[in-house]
Amino acid sequence: MSKHVAVVGAGIAGIEAASILNAMGHSITLIEKNEILGGHINHWHQLFPNRRQGRDLLEKLYEKMDDSIQVQYGKEITSIKPFSGKFIVTAADGWVTNADAVLMATGFDLFDAHKKEEYGYGIYDHVITSADLEEIFIQGEGLNPRLGKDPQRIGFIHCVGSRDEKAGNIYCSKVCCITAVKQAIEIKELYPSVEVYCFYMDLRMFGRHYEELYQEAQEKHNIQFIRGRLSEASENKQGGVVVKVEDTLLGKPLKLTLDLLVLMSGMVAPVAVTNMRDKLGLAKVDDGFLKPVDPHTQANLSELPGFFMAGTATGPKTITDTLTDARSAALEIDRFLKEII
Amino acid sequence: MQDSASRFGYFVSPDRQIDFDRNNHEVASKVAAAEPGLNWCISCGTCAATCTAAKFTDFSLRRIILQVKRGELKGLAREAQKCMLCGKCQLVCPRGISTRNLILQINRVLQSENL
Numbered sequence: 001m002s003k004h005v006a007v008v009g010a011g012i013a014g015i016e017a018a019s020i021l022n023a024m025g026h027s028i029t030l031i032e033k034n035e036i037l038g039g040h041i042n043h044w045h046q047l048f049p050n051r052r053q054g055r056d057l058l059e060k061l062y063e064k065m066d067d068s069i070q071v072q073y074g075k076e077i078t079s080i081k082p083f084s085g086k087f088i089v090t091a092a093d094g095w096v097t098n099a100d101a102v103l104m105a106t107g108f109d110l111f112d113a114h115k116k117e118e119y120g121y122g123i124y125d126h127v128i129t130s131a132d133l134e135e136i137f138i139q140g141e142g143l144n145p146r147l148g149k150d151p152q153r154i155g156f157i158h159c160v161g162s163r164d165e166k167a168g169n170i171y172c173s174k175v176c177c178i179t180a181v182k183q184a185i186e187i188k189e190l191y192p193s194v195e196v197y198c199f200y201m202d203l204r205m206f207g208r209h210y211e212e213l214y215q216e217a218q219e220k221h222n223i224q225f226i227r228g229r230l231s232e233a234s235e236n237k238q239g240g241v242v243v244k245v246e247d248t249l250l251g252k253p254l255k256l257t258l259d260l261l262v263l264m265s266g267m268v269a270p271v272a273v274t275n276m277r278d279k280l281g282l283a284k285v286d287d288g289f290l291k292p293v294d295p296h297t298q299a300n301l302s303e304l305p306g307f308f309m310a311g312t313a314t315g316p317k318t319i320t321d322t323l324t325d326a327r328s329a330a331l332e333i334d335r336f337l338k339e340i341i
Numbered sequence: 342m343q344d345s346a347s348r349f350g351y352f353v354s355p356d357r358q359i360d361f362d363r364n365n366h367e368v369a370s371k372v373a374a375a376e377p378g379l380n381w382c383i384s385c386g387t388c389a390a391t392c393t394a395a396k397f398t399d400f401s402l403r404r405i406i407l408q409v410k411r412g413e414l415k416g417l418a419r420e421a422q423k424c425m426l427c428g429k430c431q432l433v434c435p436r437g438i439s440t441r442n443l444i445l446q447i448n449r450v451l452q453s454e455n456l
Binding site: 215218219222224225227247249250252253254255256257 | 357358359360361362373377380381383384403404407408410411413436
C-alpha cells in the first residue's frame with residue numbers, strides 16, 4: 001500500500017517535491033492556503049539572473065505535475081499532530097487528513113516595509129517595495145500612472161528588513177541584492193534616460209552569473225551604486241522623496257531627491273509556521289525559521305521522525321536552491337517511507 | 342586673529358554634506374563619454390594601494406573617481422594633476438579599467454570646464 005505524504009505549501013518547493021514523490025509511487029496531498037498554485041512567483045515578473053518570466057518557470061513546474069497528486073486549495077493548516085506513527089493535519093476550516101510524513105514547504109512572508117517607518121512606506125506616495133514594482137511590471141503600464149510623469153531619478157534601498165537588528169532580523173535575505181540589480185536594469189530598459197541609484201551595505205553577488213549582471217548594470221546601463229544605508233526618507237513639496245545616506249566610500253553624508261524610492265523587502269518566517277514549530281517542540285532558531293537537524297548533511301530533517309522541511313521554510317533561498325532543496329527533501333522522505341514499512 | 346576675536350571664538354562650520362541635487366554632474370557625463378571605465382569602478386582601492394604618488398601624498402584615484410561621480414569638484418583639478426601616469430594602477434585594476442586614460446580624461450574635462 002502506498003504511503004501518504006502531506007506537502008504543506010504549493011509554492012515552487014512544494015510543487016517540485018510533490019511531483020517527485022508522486023513519481024516515486026507515493027500518494028501525495030498538496031495543501032495550499034491560497035486558491036492558486038505557485039506562491040510568490042505568481043507576483044514576480046522576471047527572474048534573475050536570466051530574466052525569464054516567472055510565469056514561464058511555473059508552467060515548467062506544472063508540466064511535471066501528475067493529475068494523481070491531490071491538491072487542496074484554500075486550506076490554511078493550523079495544526080499538525082503526531083499520532084501513533086502518523087500525523088494528523090488540520091486546516092482552519094476543519095478539514096483533516098492523516099499522513100505518514102509531512103513536508104513543510106511553507107515558504108516565507110515578505111518583510112512588512114511599514115515597520116521601517118523612517119523609510120516612509122505607506123506614508124509617502126512615491127515609496128514602494130520591490131514586490132510592488134514587480135506588480136507594476138506585470139501590469140505593463142509603467143510608472144507613469146503612479147508618478148504622473150516619466151521618472152528622472154529612482155533609488156533602490158537594499159537590506160530592508162534584513163541584516164537589521166532593529167527590524168528583528170539579523171540574517172541576509174540573499175535574493176534582494178541581485179533582485180535590485182535586475183529591477184534597476186528593467187527600469188532602465190523602460191526609461192533609458194532615468195538615473196538609477198542603488199544604496200547598499202554590501203553587494204552580495206554570490207550566485208552564478210550574478211556578478212555578470214551587476215557588471216552589466218554598471219557598464220551597459222550606467223546604474224550607480226552608492227555604499228551607505230538609508231537613514232531616513234522625507235517628502236518634498238513636489239512629491240519627490242529626499243533621501244539621506246552616508247556615502248561611506250567618500251566619508252561624507254549625501255542628500256539627493258528621487259522621483260521613486262524602491263525598498264528591497266527581505267524574507268521573514270511566517271508567524272503561523274513559527275508557532276507550529278514551537279507547538280511541536282521543535283528546535284528553535286531566533287529568527288523564526290525552521291531548524292534542520294544538521295545544516296549540511298540533514299538539511300531537510302527535523303528531530304521529529306517523518307516531519308520534513310524544504311525551501312525557504314528553513315531560511316532565505318534562491319529559486320535554484322529552493323528547487324534543489326525540494327528534490328533533496330523528496331529523497332529523504334522516500335527513504336523514510338521505505339524504512340517504516 | 343581680530344576676526345576671530347570679534348566672533349568671541351565662535352565660527353560657522355561649512356556644510357560638508359554632499360548636495361547631490363545641486364552638484365555638477367556634467368563633468369561625470371563628459372568623462373564617462375570619453376572613458377566609460379568611470380562607471381565600471383567598484384571602489385575596491387587597488388589603484389590607490391599600488392599608487393606611487395599615494396605613498397608620499399594623500400593622492401587617491403579611488404577617491405577622485407568617486408568625487409567626479411558625486412560632483413564633488415572643489416580642489417579636484419589640482420588633486421588630479423598629481424598623477425604621474427606611471428600606469429601601475431592599470432596593471433592591477435580588477436575591472437580592467439584604462440585608469441591612465443581615465444585620469445587623463447578627468448584632467449582634460451576639469452580644465453576645459455575651468456574648474
